[in-house]
Amino acid sequence: MTVTTTTLTRAAAAAAVVGGLLYVGVQINHPHLDLDFIATAEWKVRQSMKVAFATLSLAGITGMYLRQVKRTGVLGLLGYVVLALGFIFMVSIEVVGAVVLPAIAHSSPDYVTDILAVAIPGGHAAGDIGLMGLLINLDGVLYLAGGLLFGVALFRARVLARWASALLALGAVATVAIPLLPQVNFRLFAVPTGVALVGLGYSLWRDQRTPAALPLPEATSPRLDTAGAK
Template sequence: MPVTTTRLTRAAGMSAVAAGLLFIVVAVVHPPDDVASVTTTAWTVTHVLGMAMAALALVGISGMYLRQVTRTGRLGLVGFVLFGSCFLLITASQFAEAFVLPYLADQAPGFVSDFLAIPTGGVIVGSVWALVTVNLMTGATYVLGGLLFGVALFRAGILARWAALLLAAGTALALVLPLLPPAVDRLTGVPVGIALAGLGFSLWREQRAAATDPTTGAGASRPEPARAR
């Protein structure tokens, strides 16, 4: 089977669908953020899934951006770079939580406790301000990147607009996390998961239609409509 742009873009769409579903699963089943949970199998599995989610999301949004690069303009570029950077930072964080923290739980429980307190707004005792800075960067790129990328996708009008708006609104919802109880703050990621899955399916369906459209030829991408002047 030859590798074509259409097939690669469809694969990116399915990657976004998988990332969205994993985003929801991780948000729902995440164990409590305490030292006792760090050494459990559930903790490791959850954060391995988080790594997979971030990697698949990066592939998915790359496909979305490249499909609409001429329609999203500078806004789309800035949004893509910021949102993509967020998923790179999430990958590193999930790796540390899956494979580093369990080994430190017995030897340095204070450090592990401080690490877990960073994203939850808990009390930090030790000197982990470099990690605090990384967490702030992750939050900023998540909110700003998701908002700008969602708006750019909505304006491009190629993929599902409801999903693009949900992406923008869902990532902006993270701004109210400090006001929410810990039991529900992770659930604010569910709309973002739904948005990623919806955009991914829209990308897959659009490319599938292009591949079977006899007016464009099998395997060819459907031409974008001309931008109104």
């Protein structure tokens, strides 16, 4: 298979669609975060889905950015870098959740419980969880700021679906309201971002069309010198 720009862009588009679907799917009937849950196979499956979401989404936004790098300008670059860092940090956090937390749940239950508490937006740890608390909070800031900036940049570029670009920005900002609405299931706030990624990925896929054939130069014939014709 020949690797071309179109092939890579379509791969990024597919990654964004699958990543968005995973993000929405992992929220459905998500159990409460506690020590009993992280000891189950379902926990490992959901954590793996989150790792896949962040990884695929990183590939997806990379394709989106490169497709319209000249149109998004400095705002697009800033939004892409911040959101990309958010996804990278998210991968590291979810890998720790999948591999490390179940292994130390019995020996350090208080520590694991505090990490699970901080993992919920607006949650606070009762004890000291070291740099994990900083990493989780920093990832939240990067996700919010990156989603907003990148969404606005895509909206202004007018290349991909503008409704999906606006939804990406609004979905990121909406997470600020989670601590203010404790009666609402906070996982519902992930749905707009997932839908936005699906919409942007599909828009990026459709954007990759075979360029129209260049028009052939008009046929020319030597001009007859009628002056000497007889």
